[in-house]
Amino acid sequence: MHCLVRPLSILMLLLSLPSLRSLLLPSRAVPRPLFLSSLPLSTRYTIEEPSGASLEAEEAKLRKQLSRVRSSKATHAHYQSLHLPVHTRAAFGEFQSFLSSSPASSLIIDAGCGTGRSSHILASRHPSSLVVGIDRSLPRLTQTHHAFDASSCLHSPEPNLLLLRADLEAFYHLLSLTPSPLPVAHHYFLYPNPFPPTRQLHRRLYARPMLGEMAGLGGGITVRTNWKHYLGHFQEAVKGEDEGRGEERGEVRLGRVGGEESGEGREGGFGVGVTNFERKYLDVGEECWELRMGEARVL
Ligand SMILES: C[S@@+](CC[C@H](N)C(=O)[O-])C[C@H]1O[C@@H](n2cnc3c(N)ncnc32)[C@H](O)[C@@H]1O
Numbered sequence: 189m190h191c192l193v194r195p196l197s198i199l200m201l202l203l204s205l206p207s208l209r210s211l212l213l214p215s216r217a218v219p220r221p222l223f224l225s226s227l228p229l230s231t232r233y234t235i236e237e238p239s240g241a242s243l244e245a246e247e248a249k250l251r252k253q254l255s256r257v258r259s260s261k262a263t264h265a266h267y268q269s270l271h272l273p274v275h276t277r278a279a280f281g282e283f284q285s286f287l288s289s290s291p292a293s294s295l296i297i298d299a300g301c302g303t304g305r306s307s308h309i310l311a312s313r314h315p316s317s318l319v320v321g322i323d324r325s326l327p328r329l330t331q332t333h334h335a336f337d338a339s340s341c342l343h344s345p346e347p348n349l350l351l352l353r354a355d356l357e358a359f360y361h362l363l364s365l366t367p368s369p370l371p372v373a374h375h376y377f378l379y380p381n382p383f384p385p386t387r388q389l390h391r392r393l394y395a396r397p398m399l400g401e402m403a404g405l406g407g408g409i410t411v412r413t414n415w416k417h418y419l420g421h422f423q424e425a426v427k428g429e430d431e432g433r434g435e436e437r438g439e440v441r442l443g444r445v446g447g448e449e450s451g452e453g454r455e456g457g458f459g460v461g462v463t464n465f466e467r468k469y470l471d472v473g474e475e476c477w478e479l480r481m482g483e484a485r486v487l
Pocket residue numbers: 299300301302303322323324325328354355356357378379380381463464465466
């Protein structure tokens with residue numbers, strides 16, 4: 189017995205190191221051996237939660253950044269200098285002409301849709317809404333959609349789906365200047381780039397002026413990520429914007445993707461493995477999290 193305990197404890201120690209775990213364990217999710225189940229799960233995608241002094245520094249930076257982006261002077265300067273890429277202008281034009289003939293009753297925005305996998309799922313689940321998948325990466329969008337035209341737009345076979353090559357900040361800015369005749373029912377942010385180092389906090393979506401414009405359009409908001417910490421900040425930023433406008437968004441739910449809290453198994457639950465990143469994470473046993481703010485009007 190004694191001679192078994194020592195190798196076991198060495199193995200457990202080695203496997204608790206994230207880099208070694210990913211080398212030693214197979215990449216496909218397999219049931220965890222019982223003796224490992226008490227160890228915190230981490231994979232090669234796990235982002236460390238800040239704690240102690242680094243958490244305090246990050247909180248301070250977040251507060252400073254949020255008050256900066258909310259000051260009208262800074263926001264005005266930002267939009268004065270905001271570059272509106274040609275592809276985004278073209279995509280916005282396509283969006284407007286599509287809207288004018290669409291029988292849809294509301295809009296769903298899949299912000300940073302990557303290959304558009306989640307946009308297709310949303311379009312088939314919500315036939316009375318127009319789903320707009322937006323990403324600036326042509327290689328991602330064309331991975332599954334080869335017919336992207338010169339105007340940065342794909343009219344998919346689904347009548348209620350539009351995939352656009354556009355920059356999110358510029359698109360949301362144009363949308364808030366030229367309000368859509370359709371109300372926005374929901375914004376999805378599925379696995380946005382996290383920019384984990386504190387010095388890059390200003391690059392995270394919730395710390396950009398875009399957040400205020402997005403929040404001001406109304407509708408529910410769903411964010412999914414494998415970095416739970418990110419969601420607390422996102423929620424705080426949206427709450428601050430809503431309070432600034434004297435509005436309340438309604439119910440807030442935070443849960444693990446695949447867990448009951450995230451709405452899986454409930455009517456309107458969104459599903460598991462709905463994007464490429466999500467599938468990649470879930471395949472290796474990485475935990476993914478969902479924040480949902482406000483009830484979606486269409487769900
Ligand atoms: C981590 S990937 C997630 C993609 C997809 N949602 C998924 O889960 O598979 C983040 C995506 O956001 C897009 N993105 C990041 N910043 C953007 C911006 N400012 N405008 C448009 N797309 C952006 C990237 O091109 C990338 O495809």
